[in-house]
Amino acid sequence: MQSPLQIQTSLKENILDSENQNIKMQIENLSIFYRDFRAVANVSMTIYAKKIVAIIGPSGCGKSTLLRSFNRMNDLVSGSHIEGQVYLDGEPLYERNVDVVDVRRRIGMVFQRPNPFPKSIYDNVAYGPRLYGVNRKSDLDEIVERSLKQAALWDEVKNKLHQSGLSISGGQQQRLCIARAIAVQPEVILMDEPASALDPISTLKIEELMHEIVKDYTIIIVTHNMQQAARVSNYTAMMMIDEQRAGRMIEFNDTNIIFTNPKDKRTEDYVTGRFG
């Protein structure tokens, strides 16, 4: 008579609701090494298309290392290698015959500090498409306008497209970098602390922009700012360092659950600010 009656609740227990979702990337038992040192250990996760995944965790837990492995940016660091596999649309990325340049076109990246090329705003955005063989001016014009519009920057720069990309504000520069990443029509965009060098208003603009562009792209963001992870992402991965100083993913779940009722005590301590 008095047994507690479980009722429908938004704090559902189930882990990632996989129904009706297309898998964009699959990370399978991935470990990342710098020579003998294992920086990231045994990460497995599924990234759904057109969703935002946030990776959070204390400094030095391997978040950025993990992120950079998703488009093989770590290849540029000598002595780095991986075990496990990363799949994009079911195709393995770490295989001998894979064209790394194409991987990085399909999986773009935006960094912590805005890093426009010392070129005009127009040329910054047109740089990628030109590299991939688009040369006709009308095509480039169209790509530049579309990319800047998607990056919510068009109205602010349309009259000064030929000024230097470095002449605009930091927040605008970061949106220019996003426009540059979008210009080659990637499928996934990796963002490594994209707003940490920006003021609060510029930060909110970037977050709004993420909400806009996620209709067309899959986004994976590394952030130290937990409120940002809570605000922007659909799913959150929590990483932490183990006794061997290797980064491990200790919890991966719906963002609503991570920030209201995490299952792992360490996640709880981190998101409530009692550890980190």
Next chain:
Amino acid sequence: MLRKTFETEIKQVKDEVLILGSMVEQAIIGSVDSLKKRDLKASQKILENDKDINKKRFDIEHQLMILIATQQPMAHDLRLLASIMEIISELERMGDYAKGIANINLRMGDQPLLKPLIDIPRMAQKGVDMLHRALTAFINEDLDTARSLPREDDEVDALYNQVYHELMMFVIQDPKSIERANWLLWVAHNLERVADRVTNICERTVFIATGEMVEIQNTDDEFWKQQKNKDV
């Protein structure tokens, strides 16, 4: 320890909830006591004290808003603060029941009680005892108590039914007593609702501790379900 200030502030809010709880407990016991003694002055005092209860509730709410805005609570902290918001509202409503009982005493004026009060003070005592233990369980996040306490609502319901039937007998014997019977029935009804609201506080405690939103069923629900089936 990280977030020591936040921890201290949370503790302060919890202390304030206990103070509010104790104000409500006193109001409930006091309201029934003044009815029993037909002490109109004491009932008037209950009405005045209810303003303090309401003010305390708003003060706590204000503190909670500031904590939420400035500390951005997450996970357990968030569940705790959100639940306190709910609990203080339950307490404030319980205070209103005490105020209702005080009003009844005042409205009765110089008319004598229909019968000496025996079960009604018992109901008040039981309800307050449950409230006290529910608040202790909330502070300690004592899941066992939070889950089992609502069961004791049955005792309050049984007393209510007893009072109800007794009053009906009075009315049948002397239909002119209906108004005085009705007053006491309202008193009993208010006390019965106090115990129901204790269940809500227990549900919040379960939520704070586990993140599960459960509805703890009590016999009240069963009673009405049976009544409904009878009607059909």
